[in-house]
Amino acid sequence: MSMPETVEVDPADAAAAEQAAQLASSGAGEASGAADGLARALVVVVDDRVIHTAQPTDAGDIGPLVAELLTEAGFHVDATVGVAADEVDIRNALNTAVIGGVDLVVSIGGVGVGGRDVTPEATAELLDQPLPGISEALRSSGLAAGATDAGLSRGLAGVSGQTLVVNLASSRAAVRDGMATLAPLATHIIREIGGV
16 A cells, blocks of 8 residues: 655745645546545644654654545545644645645644644634534544543534545544544545535
């Protein structure tokens, strides 16, 4: 199984952001995802450490984990994109995924109460239809599974255009539990969006 391409976006580098936009909207992901009937997904990892260090970090391992779990759930993962914990950068990455036509974009991180936790604020501006039931299901299952950061997450879920957008907390436990909870809900929502 091939792993999706990882693109790290430096907030000071507009060219890299443009490259991520072209990747998400490229026909390559569309062809491989649509041809085999799989819904397309994109992963956005929100963490300054992913951007500003050459050292592998736990945060840097989260993107491949989410991509693997999405693949196991029957999604074609176009790419994993890393962005700094900056509201504009996060919004741009999520918007790029929506414009690129993916069915699901999952952001990881930036959903706590710290000063750099701005993923919900970036996401709220993009949502046409908030889906608070999904957010509550993720929080509830996270608490039940002992993933405190998932249970206390301010993460949002909703529809933007034809894309389901979901914020998850960044611990491995939150990601594993969140993806188990999200996968069947996402499949149902994507079918509804597509009118199937």
